[in-house]
Amino acid sequence: MYKLMIAVLGWFVLGWACAGQAQNLESVLDSMDKSAANFHSAQCDFVADLYQKVVDDHDFQKGTMYFRRQSDSMEMAADITSPGKKYVLFSNGLVSYYQPSIDQVTEYSAGKNKAAFESFLVLGFGGRGHDLTNSYDVTYGGVEQVDGVNAAKLVLRPKSPRVRNMFQTITLWIDPARGVTVQQRFDEPSGDYRLTKYSNIQINHKIPGDVFKLKTTGHTKVVKPNG
Secondary structure, three states, X not given: OHHHHHHHHHHHHHHHHHHHHHXXXXXXXXXXXXXXXXXXXXXEEEEEEEEEOOOOEEEEEEEEEEEEEEOOEEEEEEEEEEOOOEEEEEEOOEEEEEEOOOOEEEEEEOHHHHXXXXXXXXXXXXXOOOOHHHHEEEEEEEEEEEOOEEXXXXXXXXXXXXXXXXXXXXXXXXXOOOOEEEEEEEEOOOOOXXXXXXXXXXXXXXXXXXXXXXXXXXXXXXXXXXX
16 A cells, blocks of 8 residues: 555656646747747857767857848858857858858858758747747756856757757757747767857847848859859
8 A cells, every 4th residue: 555655646746747847848938939029130149069979079169149030031140250260141041151261152052941941040049939849849858057047948859850860959048038048059869069158148139230241352262062
């Protein structure tokens, strides 16, 4: 009888915990929905740790990122200041990577994958929380401190086999008060990952339009690997 009571109590506690997690998850998704409804632009500083397991190597990048919603599409610009000056721009389905040191722009067309590219861009900035459940199995991972913010941890497991081949899991740390991400981690099946922290986040502040234009020279070489 004693063992039976323990088992029943265990099931009760487990059920209560799962219900609490579901409630917390809904609260975080709701905060992201609210943020997305009023989202126009964002600017933030970032520090990214790119880890390669096979050589046990960490490559760190830092700079400033910009996001802007234009009609039904999203634009992103990244001003990478270290190590070395580089720019990345995503606009109108085109990814442009500019290296001033060699004065070269490499362009990649998203083509039919444009929607997929944009879905990654808005994961933590401007995307609806409940839209995540269309493409991912989303679980609530509790609250963790990220640079002083009590962030809600969401673990995303892609439903699409194609996306799972790229990313096994995607983890978002969401500031519930603002409904935006303060940290992201993309884990690849190989064991490689990219961990990015965002700070000085400004939502819906005016961003100069030239931020979304590459500052090339008259001699810049343009390379298009995929034609």
